Each structure stands twice: as C-alpha cells, then as structure tokens.
Amino acid sequence: QSVLTQPPSASGTPGQRVTISCSGSSSDIGSHNVNWYQQLPGTAPKLLIYSNDKRPSGVPDRFSGSKSGTSASLAISGLQSEDEADYFCAAWDGSLWLFGGGTKLTVL
Amino acid sequence: EVQLVQSGAEVKKSGESLKISCKSFGYGFDTYWMAWLRQMPGKGPEWMGIIYPGDSDTRYSPSFEGQVTISADKSLNTAYLQWSSLKASDTATYYCARESTKGMDVWGQGTTVTVSS
Numbered sequence: 001q002s003v004l005t006q007p008p009s010a011s012g013t014p015g016q017r018v019t020i021s022c023s024g025s026s027s028d029i030g031s032h033n034v035n036w037y038q039q040l041p042g043t044a045p046k047l048l049i050y051s052n053d054k055r056p057s058g059v060p061d062r063f064s065g066s067k068s069g070t071s072a073s074l075a076i077s078g079l080q081s082e083d084e085a086d087y088f089c090a091a092w093d094g095s096l097w098l099f100g101g102g103t104k105l106t107v108l
Numbered sequence: 109e110v111q112l113v114q115s116g117a118e119v120k121k122s123g124e125s126l127k128i129s130c131k132s133f134g135y136g137f138d139t140y141w142m143a144w145l146r147q148m149p150g151k152g153p154e155w156m157g158i159i160y161p162g163d164s165d166t167r168y169s170p171s172f173e174g175q176v177t178i179s180a181d182k183s184l185n186t187a188y189l190q191w192s193s194l195k196a197s198d199t200a201t202y203y204c205a206r207e208s209t210k211g212m213d214v215w216g217q218g219t220t221v222t223v224s225s
Contacts (some may be wrong), residue, residue, distance in 0.1 A: 004152075011171055030109070037153075044218050045153060050210040060126045068133040088152050090211065097143070099152040 004089050004100035011106040017077040020103045022069050032092040034063055034072040038046030039086040039102075046098065049074060050086070081107050110134040111202050112216035119222045120194050125189035128219045130204030137185040140161040141207040144178055144189045146202045147218075158207060159187060194225045 005023040012018040022034065036049035048057050049065035052072065064075045072091075076083055082105045090102040111133040120126055130142065138161040145153040157168040161180040168178070180187045187204055201220045205212035 035212075037212075044215040045212075046215070047210065047213045050213070054210075056210065056213065090153075092211075095167075097155040099154065102152045 001044070003093075004091060006087075006089060006100035008101070009018045009104050010054045011083065011108055012076075012079045014079055014081065016079045017075060017103065018079060018103070019076075020074045020089075021084055021089050022072045023093055023101050023107040024072075024098070025054065026070055028070075028091040028093040028098050030070040031094070034065065034067050036063075036072075036074045037088045037090065039088065042083070045088060067082045076105075079107055083107060110206070111144045112212050112214055114202075114204060114216040115221070116221040119224070121225055122194060122196055122225045124194050124222065124223075125190070125192050126194055127188050128202060128221070130184075130187045130189075130216050131209065132187075132206070135206070137180075138182045138202055140189045142180065143205045143207050144205045145205060146172075146177075147203065148201045149174045153203065155190075156189070161187065194221075194223045196223050199223045 015022045033051045037045035038048045050069040053065045062078045066073050086102045088102045113131050115129045123125045141158050141160050146169050147153045156172040157178050159166045159178045159180050161182045162219045177190045199222050200219045203218050204216040206214040
C-alpha cells in the first residue's frame with residue numbers, strides 16, 4: 001500500500017481536461033513540495049512537474065500542477081492520445097521520497 | 109546530453125548475489141546525488157536509497173536498509189546496487205535516477221531483475 005493516495009484510473013476524450021489527485025499527510029505533502037512523473041508503457045518514469053507547479057523544459061504547458069494543504073493535483077488540458085500513461089505523484093517526507101500508487105490515464 | 113545507462117536484465121536464483129550498474133554521461137557525476145528505486149509490476153516506484161559519489165555518503169530507506177548495498181565509483185562515473193543473497197521477492201525493475209534541486213530529474217532505462225526460487 002502506497003503512502004500517497006491516488007485514484008487507480010482516470011479517463012477522458014481527446015481535447016478534454018482531466019485532473020488526477022494525490023493525497024498525503026502533514027509530514028509529506030503538507031510540509032514538502034510535490035513532483036509528478038509520467039510513465040509511458042514500457043519506459044522509465046519522466047519528470048513532468050516539480051516543486052508543485054513547475055514544468056521542466058520540454059514539457060508542454062498543457063500539463064499543470066497545484067498543491068493545497070495535504071493534497072496535490074495534476075491537470076492535463078487538451079488531452080491527446082499520447083498522454084495515455086501512468087502518472088505518479090511523489091513527495092519528500094524529510095528523509096526519503098514517497099510515491100503514490102499511480103493513476104492509469106486512458107484516452108478514449 | 110545528460111543520460112543514465114543501466115546494465116541489462118538479469119535472471120538469477122534465490123540465494124545468489126547480484127550487482128547492477130548505472131553509468132552517467134553528460135554531467136558532473138560526483139556533484140549530484142544518485143538514487144535507486146524499485147518498481148514492482150503495476151505499482152508505484154519505491155525509493156530505496158541514495159549516494160553522493162563525491163564522498164560516498166549513502167542513505168537508505170528503512171525498508172531497504174540491510175537488504176541492499178549502494179555504492180559508486182567516481183572514476184567510472186558509475187553507481188551500483190547490489191544484493192548478497194537474492195530472494196524471489198526481489199523480482200522487480202530497478203531504476204537509478206539523478207537527484208537535483210528539481211527532485212529525480214533524469215532516470216535510467218531500468219534493469220529488470222528476475223529471481224526464481
């Protein structure tokens with residue numbers, strides 16, 4: 001059982017906006033920044049969002065992150081077929097990184 | 109280009125030892141922390157531990173302390189993850205990842221380890 005809680009699945013049609021939630025506690029998300037990772041099938045995770053809401057260079061601005069209290073969210077607007085992947089949230093708890101169990105995004 | 113290249117897939121038997129590697133390219137290997145993570149099928153990654161190749165300072169997650177050893181050879185720009193006695197429950201994909209101020213920002217391609225009993 002993962003320490004950070006994510007819904008196991010999400011879906012949307014091309015062009016839609018979808019959000020994925022990540023719930024933690026006061027010692028992890030409540031006290032530290034949140035990162036989001038995208039894992040395409042058969043590949044390594046890729047950093048998508050860091051420090052709650054920042055995008056590394058090369059990540060489209062269709063992807064955005066936010067944090068409030070002990071929860072965080074990833075939003076994907078203008079959904080595209082290539083967005084179909086697993087998405088993981090991660091937060092530092094003061095001594096190690098914690099991850100969510102992942103959300104499988106299906107583009108219908 | 110910043111890149112981490114991991115060693116190939118391994119198939120081992122319970123009780124055997126194993127050392128997998130992660131070679132870095134395109135940045136100062138001894139100036140960034142390097143993490144190792146485990147990912148079991150259908151699950152999220154688990155952070156195992158981290159090493160600073162500059163001085164070999166190493167930290168472990170309590171879940172993995174005593175179960176694995178993380179090391180690095182800065183002359184080879186390579187980090188390692190090793191087991192002295194594998195168990196079937198060690199079957200997973202293992203990733204190395206560079207840690208920067210952005211978190212784990214560059215990942216290796218993964219090494220699949222299969223342990224049969």
